[in-house]
Amino acid sequence: MPRRCGKGPRWFCGELRGCGRRLTEAREIVLGVVDKSDEHLSAEDVFRAVRRVNRGIGLTTVYRTLDLLVNMNLLSRCDFGDGRARYERIRGTKEDHHHHHLVCTECKKVVNYRDFIEEEIELLGKTEKALSRKFNFTIRDHLIQFYGLCDKCRQRD
Amino acid sequence: MPRRCGKGPRWFCGELRGCGRRLTEAREIVLGVVDKSDEHLSAEDVFRAVRRVNRGIGLTTVYRTLDLLVNMNLLSRCDFGDGRARYERIRGTKEDHHHHHLVCTECKKVVNYRDFIEEEIELLGKTEKALSRKFNFTIRDHLIQFYGLCDKCRQRD
DNA sequence: GGTTTTAATGAAAATGATTTTCAATAAGAA
DNA sequence: TTCTTATTGAAAATCATTTTCATTAAAACC
Structure with a gap:
């Protein structure tokens, strides 16, 4: 199904080659889809968006590609407790990217936040140290x- | 399969009756199993233990009973990200029970901790308030x- | 005690997200 | 262009959990 290669981001191509992997159209499209979105997409969501670009790409490939991208640290996999994984593009340094999620249990909408991130990091640091020591x-x-x-879901009730 | 009734804890019997439910042997045994254990048991774990007491009880009933007990606030359901739910007996008041989990990603061992619970509650309170306002x-x-x-899994690597 | 109502049960089938299998295809090295 | 083997799609397999449905038994009512 792939066509030509070497278009997509240079660095992506390079990173793949670096570990004996190949740059394919499916991989470009999947990365592109998650990169463009600022939602937290499920595999199905990604699949649907990918299909709009190329109908020939299968769900299996989407799953495999998402795994690959997570392993390459280009995406992070999140679990909001509804039995399906969601994927989010990692942007910038790990430090920049550090955030948490606020999840609506009705409509599954997710908000990223960084409020009190300083205090939080401090407390987490203390906690981590204490737990490491106490429980080995x-x-x-x-x-x-x-x-x-x-907001919307509260009003609807 | 049930035999006689009214043995198990009075309060349990009472709470069930209170909402038109029945006290059955399966329910007594499931509650007993989780109550005796201080591990975080999966449905399969509970099923195996239940079977040791009464071979006639099915997995379906275990699932249904765990759901019921969670809804009655006798158990809490935890998700450690390995694709299976775990169950833990809730003891004492909600305040007493408040704790978090430290999960070994190798052997899935789970430790409950309450360290820095005061600071944590304070920070959570602030965060909750700010997030409520900011994102509605x-x-x-x-x-x-x-x-x-x-400890063990680290050494094994 | 016996009857009746209907909640609870077990077995088997269904579900739904994800993974595996496998033969066909194509990236990229030679 | 050829060759090697990573990648792919379709279909089947997995695995935790849920649903279905006919049977059984709590417990309310004689």
């Missing part, structure tokens, strides 16, 4: 998420 | 979780 854990990651009702 | 969300719940490697 090496902490690698953390998850903070708020759940509630967005 | 009514916040109902939050999730804080740390991921890492436990």
Whole structure:
């Protein structure tokens, strides 16, 4: 199904080649779709958008490509507890990108926020240190998420 | 399959009756199993333990009963991101019970902790208030979780 | 105690997101 | 252009959980 190669972002092409991977149309389109969106897209969402560009690309390929992009740290996979993964483009440095999610449990709308990020990082640091020591854990990651009702969904009730 | 009734905890019997529900052996056993354990059990785990007491109880009933107990606020359902729900007995008041999880991504071991709970509650309160105002969300719940490697899994690598 | 109503049950089938299999295709090296 | 093998799509497989439906048994009512 692929056509020609080497169009998409140079760096992307380079990063792929670097690990013996190939640049294909499917990969360009999937990355493009998630990159253009500022929503938190499910695999299905991505699939639908990809199809609008090229009807020949299968859902399986979308899943595989999303996995690949997550492993390349170009996307992050989020879990909002509704049984389907969502994907979000990682922009800038890890520091820039650090944020949390506010999830509407009705319509699944998600807002990214960075409020109190300083205080939070400080508290997390303390907590991580204490937990590492107390329970002999090496902490690698953390998850903070708020759940509630967005404006529209609250009014609808 | 049930036998006689009215043995299990009075209050449990009472709470069930209160909403037109029935006290069955399956429900007693499921509650008993989760109550005795201080692990975070999956439905399968509960099923296996239940079977040791009564081979006639099906997996479907275990799922249904876990749902019921969660709705009755006797259990809480946790999601550690491995695609299966876990269940934990809620003890004492909501205040007493407030804690977070430290999850080993290798062996899935989970530790409950309450360290820095005061500071955390304070920060969460501030954050909740700010987010409510800023994004017009009514916040109902939050999730804080740390991921890492436990002692044993770190050494094994 | 026996009857009756209907909630609860178990087995099997259905669901839904994701993964695997496998033969066909095409990226990119030679 | 040829050749190697990564990538692909379609279909089947997985796996946790839910639904369906006919059967059974709590517990309310004689």
